[in-house]
Amino acid sequence: MIRQKLRQLGRFLIEIKKINDDVDYLFDVYYPKNYDSAITAVQNLAGMNESGIGFKTPSLATSLGTLLKQVGYLCVSHWIKRQDKTRQSHAEDIIKLLVEDSGTAINRAAIETQHRNKRHSKVVLPSKEDILKLQTYLRDRLRANHEILKVKFNELNWLQLGEAALLSIQLFNRRRSGEIERILIEDFRSFEKIDETSIGQAFNTFSLKEKEAALKYVRFTIRGKLNRTVPVLSHREVLESLETLLKYRSEAGVSKNNPYLFGIPGTLKGDFRYLSACQLMRRYAYECGAKKSSKFKGNGTKKARRHNVRKFQSQGQSGCRFG
Template sequence: MRRDNISIICRNDEMILTLGQRLFAKLGTDSHNGQYVSQKMREVGRLLKNIQEVDPSLKTLAECIRPSCFDKVVEAVRKCAVYNSSTQQYQIPSLALKLGHSLKKCAAIQKVAGIKLEDGELKDYAERFEELCNLEWADSVSSHALSTLYQRKWNKPTILPLSEDVVNLHKHLNVKITESTKRLSTDPDKLAWYSLATATMAKIILFNRRRSGEVQRMPLEDYQRCNTHTNEDILEDLTEWEKKLCQQLSRVETKGKRGRKVPILLTSEMKEAADTLVETRSSVGVSSTNRYMFARPTLGSKTPLRGSDCLSKMALESGAKCPSALTSTKLRKHIATVSQLFCLKRHELDILANFLGHDIRVHREYYRLPDDTLQMTKVARLLLAMEKGNSNNFRDKKLSEIEVSLDDPCTSEEELVDEDEEDDLPDEINTGASILAKTCNESKKRSSLQARSHSNLSVRKPDHQSKEL
């Protein structure tokens, strides 16, 4: 943790230290998890600093977990997230949401302490504070923070990687891997090893559309257990092309987000480059205690190279038109978007989502084709067909099969010609025609009235005769 006023507050507050210990015990000892724990502790430390500015009598975070201090805590959270009361929006809305979760964890910690110490008052304070959070936090903080987040996404263009940039990046990485492999085979040094590790990791991220953190934190032990064998019964049902594909690809299973098992596919070129990295680790000075496949080639380092930095560096070197779009997140959105154009079946979509490490609901909501594109390409087909009055011509068809000419006007040419001819007639003819039409209508009305009277007489006559009988 960086040494400043916030770190001093965190070190001197027992509640914040307990929160950090709980998170560290839950998430593990990985370096990136340590950074996450430090970030959460600093967020609560900044909150405590703002609470002390609101009420200087409150010295510790445990004193704030009381029902009487709830309004002061809300005021401090708004101050941390820079709340504008006139617009009811936050400048940092995500911070307000994160602090809400952290405060509930602190209330749970105090409740546990009250149970262990058999302190009923301390437990009661924590329970009532937690109840207030459940009842009022959404109206006071969360609703405005969420609305701010949603409004910022309106009319924001979704930038996806260009296919040309992806192809150029693949070519650049192939050249980089070939050159670095030759340098390592002739004269191993740290620069050549670093260059090959950077290019290989970027290639794996780009090919698999994996999260950069999943590839960079792949342990050496997981790579050494990679396999190429497949089930023989399944192999018999595959096509010849699929059988050759299985022979050329290797598969590595590693830990992904939320502890999921995620696969990483390696082509023969990637496998050769990775094998070269493993063989030359000790000769270039990579620490034997570094357990990562893509370790930093510095003495005593126990951390891996950053995948996002490697990918952005290679994107700039490749001369891409839009290098900022070549990130792991946008590449994952890119494959999910393109997969919609292939009309994948439900089970094929499940396979793709499972490979990307997604829940199928998350895949459909966040990684599919943007709503604006869907509305412009799919829904607009139906709207144009209804506008032109051709909806009956497209019965029993899919939206993708509806094609309406964008150049045709909404009315037919014959109707336009008839309207033009009527407009070109002289006024005298138009008035005469209108008078003639009016007289015809009046004569029709008279004849219809006479017909009704005759019908009434014919109906009444037999009734009268029946009465006389």
Template sequence: MTQDEVAIAVKSDEYILKVGEKMYNRQRENASHHENVRQTMRGLGRLLIQGRKVTPLKQMKDYILPQNFHHVVQAVKDVAGFNEKLNKFQKPTLATKLGQSIQRVADIMEAEALSCQNNVKKRAVQEFRRIYSLTWNDMISSAAYRTVEEKKWNKAKLIPLADDVKKMHMCISDRQGKCYKKLMEEKTSANWSNLAKVLLAQIILFNRRREGEVSKMSLEAFVNRDKSPVNEDVTEALSELEKKLCHHFERVEIRGKRGRKVPIILTPDMVESLELLVKERGSCGVGENSYFFARPGFETRLRGSDCIRELAKSCGAQKPEALSSTKLRKQVATLSQVLNLNDTEQDLLADFLGHDIRVHRKFYRLPEGTLQLAKISKVLMACEQGRLAEFKGKSLDQISISPKDTSEVGEESSGEESEDTQGKSLSGMYAFKIDLIVFDSAIQQFCFNH
């Protein structure tokens, strides 16, 4: 923590230190969350400093008294830059986070009161909580969230073009082969890092995964991945193509947002390169770093966003700024609307992407690992090959696509014949044009529905 006026205020207040200790104990094993602990403590420190200037409140414990609630509101408004005339915050997220931090202080004080059987203190905290629940939303939260939403209005919303994504996939595949060959020939930390950067970007791009989730993948998660064969009883419910996909791809479960389990699907080429990185960690100076995508000689990790940004600029994409992990996730979620997915398939895709489902529909399903390998991999390969538009109106069961750059559309009836050869060739000639047309229609439908 920077040693300034805020740090001095933090160190001088016992309850700010207790909030930091509580958060650290909860997130001790994840070093990437330690920055969040620091920011929370400094936020309370700034509130304490501003509160001393505009209110009679001197310590954090004074904030959790019901008679001081109006002083708390005034201090939060001042430190977050509230404009009374416009009813807007200059720093709206700070206002909402301070409300959460004040609740943490109240939690600690109530726990102390209960453990010490201090009924006076307990009653005061409970009364403060009651006032908070009744008035905080009207006085702080509503204006803060409205400010955040209004800042998003009228801003350009970039979504990657299918052609740009295809160019990036081809660039990454080409570079991955070259980096693999170089590491095989010369075991150096530079060659190890180059291959790791390419693989990190490739996994994020193929899986449409949040960059932080893949970047933080542990070595243990990959080494201990499930390699057991698919249950024979389960495969009876799959098509022949889906059975082959289950044997073609591998799956690794990693920690995702809010600590939830999220999967990543790996191609055979990815697995081969990842196993080479594991084998050469010692000879390339990676050491005992627990991260899979480690920085040789350091205890930190590579950043997926940096790797994707570098490759996006060098692949010849028309809009490289649109090729980020967040925008790529939005692309597959939006363009998947051209597929005729039923409710179960939509839920499966949302689960794979790690999206929260507000109204969760519960279905009896096959095991999720098998479904992700057999069905979601079809969507990922279609995006990689720039052929998602070819499957317009099809369900996941009707899509037939090969990992070896060949695809065909499965019909509802096994006896129906495909379109004539001339129609197929015309479809191939205008694949890119169809991608753009369907992309525009999908965006229009998405905007209309939301």
């Protein structure tokens, strides 16, 4: 995210330098006389069409507007520390213009373009046959690696077990890849199950099929988008595999301080590493022999997930299950 913002600001600075010779560095933008040049640079980068009512890349237009405000506040803080009232006033004027004028100059056209693109976009989902292929492939990999690890530890089988378990949970729950791959061990350890111990005599009121179904799954909650708490269901077979995964973490070389359930050895730029669900989804979709493996994505939109659920429910499928 930080790299993306810096790239966007860098592209903006290069573009405005082509338009206005008075701009040498980013804080030079925060003079009222340079405001029109800044708006023109944003419009050029976002690809405003000839009619001036749409953008080729509307998201870039809105994100640049937000970034310029954020940098403007940094600019104001900088000049306050330097006790330069004149430049502070200029930066505050630019921020005021961005708040009051950019909504008309940029945001309105960008938002209208986004809504228009959304109306015209088509959501292409994987076929039922391809999903069943991936489900069967994951189940076989999960069971095979789990059986090997029951006998003795093997680093390759341990890694493959984690990959299969990660994608199995994602496929069943249809959650965002970032949510599933960053499940914390403490969240997983707090899983709940439905049995006579947890709900008491109410469990005896269930029918035999209801009891069998309840005993197959456990539930735990994880951090979702915008810090929301979202539920995750896990089949008992996957649960056993996850327990085995945690059992051999030290043998696999995973740091004891790594908080992630799907943590792997090593660190990445100071942070602990974990399996990448998006990359694994692409690889496993290809390996399972799916006809349209490119349609499998781990970061689908909310609209696509709702569409997918309705599609499977209409075909008598309530989810991708283990059996």
